Amino acid sequence: MLRSLxxxxxxxxxLAGNLxxxxxxxxxxxxxxxxEALLRPVLDSAAQDSLPVSALQSKxxxxxxxxxxxxxxxxxxxxxxxxxxxxxxVLSQAVPGAPVAAGDIVTAAEAMAGGARPEDVARxxxxxxxxxxxxxxxxxxxxxxxxxxxxxxxxxxxxHLVESKVPEARIIEIPARVDVAIxxxxxxxxxxxxxxxxxxxxxxxxxxxxxxxxxxxxxxxxGGRG
Amino acid sequence: MKHEHELLTRYLDGELPRxxxxxxxxxxADAFHGMFEDLKQERISAPPWVRTAVMSRVRAAPRARWxxxxxxxxxxxxxxxxxxxxxxxxxxxxxxxxxxxxQPTAPSxxxxxxxxxxxxxxxxxxxxxxxxxxxxxxxxxxxxxGIPLERDPSGNGMWVGVVRLEPGVxxxxxxxxxxxxxxxxxxxxxxxxxxxxxxxxxxxQIRS
Numbered sequence: 001m002l003r004s005l006x007x008x009x010x011x012x013x014x015l016a017g018n019l020x021x022x023x024x025x026x027x028x029x030x031x032x033x034x035x036e037a038l039l040r041p042v043l044d045s046a047a048q049d050s051l052p053v054s055a056l057q058s059k060x061x062x063x064x065x066x067x068x069x070x071x072x073x074x075x076x077x078x079x080x081x082x083x084x085x086x087x088x089x090v091l092s093q094a095v096p097g098a099p100v101a102a103g104d105i106v107t108a109a110e111a112m113a114g115g116a117r118p119e120d121v122a123r124x125x126x127x128x129x130x131x132x133x134x135x136x137x138x139x140x141x142x143x144x145x146x147x148x149x150x151x152x153x154x155x156x157x158x159x160h161l162v163e164s165k166v167p168e169a170r171i172i173e174i175p176a177r178v179d180v181a182i183x184x185x186x187x188x189x190x191x192x193x194x195x196x197x198x199x200x201x202x203x204x205x206x207x208x209x210x211x212x213x214x215x216x217x218x219x220x221x222x223g224g225r226g
Numbered sequence: 227m228k229h230e231h232e233l234l235t236r237y238l239d240g241e242l243p244r245x246x247x248x249x250x251x252x253x254x255a256d257a258f259h260g261m262f263e264d265l266k267q268e269r270i271s272a273p274p275w276v277r278t279a280v281m282s283r284v285r286a287a288p289r290a291r292w293x294x295x296x297x298x299x300x301x302x303x304x305x306x307x308x309x310x311x312x313x314x315x316x317x318x319x320x321x322x323x324x325x326x327x328x329q330p331t332a333p334s335x336x337x338x339x340x341x342x343x344x345x346x347x348x349x350x351x352x353x354x355x356x357x358x359x360x361x362x363x364x365x366x367x368x369x370x371x372g373i374p375l376e377r378d379p380s381g382n383g384m385w386v387g388v389v390r391l392e393p394g395v396x397x398x399x400x401x402x403x404x405x406x407x408x409x410x411x412x413x414x415x416x417x418x419x420x421x422x423x424x425x426x427x428x429x430x431q432i433r434s
Contacts, residue, residue: 072420
């Protein structure tokens with residue numbers, strides 16, 4: 001009961017357009033009453049399922065700012081809610097009982113939308129050090145897959161980097177390096193290899209008979225991620 | 227003698243009038259004129275072997291290809307073009323010009339400077355003809371006005387702004403002249419779900 005009350009209050013606050021902007025300028029865009037009414041059930045449901053409602057709210061505000069009609073905004077937000085729900089399920093099942101960060105859910109959903117497989121998303125979460133944010137690694141995984149790197153190999157690389165506790169600031173540099181190598185004529189896999197070599201990042205050891213799967217040690221992770 | 231020769235040369239070059247010459251040189255000048263007139267009347271033909279020798283050397287000389295190309299390029303030509311083709315060519319030209327006009331020279335950069343846990347991030351966009359450029363995205367709830375960028379005072383057409391962002395993944399676009407929504411051509415792009423593209427920015431956790 002209390003949870004429902006808190007959820008309803010949070011959703012009402014978001015719909016009222018009381019989000020605080022990080023910088024000055026024009027006021028935040030507000031949703032029309034019609035759009036608010038259409039979105040309320042979707043956002044209520046999302047909040048009850050512990051999905052990042054702020055991501056859904058942001059997508060709705062984006063549609064409003066871009067002048068999209070309420071029905072289209074509803075369809076886009078509903079589609080995003082579905083992807084977030086799937087991503088949250090994958091992440092929860094990978095490490096049962098551990099909290100799932102909102103940012104991880106959003107970028108895991110984006111990575112899966114870009115071609116990453118649920119098992120790759122789950123493996124990364126299982127093998128990551130406890131408490132590590134996976135928001136950036138999931139985003140990089142998605143970017144590598146979008147650039148044509150086979151999902152298994154992309155997953156192996158990102159998994160190895162996270163396990164090796166390579167700082168996010170280094171991992172972020174990989175997609176741009178891959179872009180450069182591809183523009184110079186390298187196929188995606190070779191481009192990834194060159195990017196790792198150029199950045200001095202560790203390369204995952206080859207696994208005989210594996211094409212990007214089967215490296216998961218499944219040692220699990222503790223909680224600690226909020 | 228040398229002086230007289232110079233006077234005659236200058237006369238023949240048109241630098242001196244005939245009256246400036248002494249009488250003896252005037253006679254000599256007249257003799258030259260007579261000879262020139264005679265030459266004009268003559269039709270002198272070279273022996274046949276001269277023509278053959280000259281033409282064989284001309285044919286033997288290598289012809290530079292770049293001269294051929296240059297000659298083709300500078301020679302006016304009449305190109306038949308249908309109106310439809312002309313419109314396609316014109317549209318392609320306009321599209322290329324627009325792409326060049328709005329192509330930034332550098333993607334947005336994340337500066338290793340942290341303030342209140344947020345990371346100072348610099349946005350750069352090249353739009354020499356724009357009257358205003360702003361950046362908007364999830365970090366400002368997609369307000370149309372966004373965060374205005376400032377025109378670089380050096381006059382290079384760049385628009386620059388620094389924004390404090392939370393670490394994580396952000397989506398954004400540039401708003402040109404208050405109406406045109408343009409993704410950053412040098413940043414990863416994502417489908418926004420509404421039929422357009424958003425740019426993606428990864429802001430790492432930086433420990434100060």
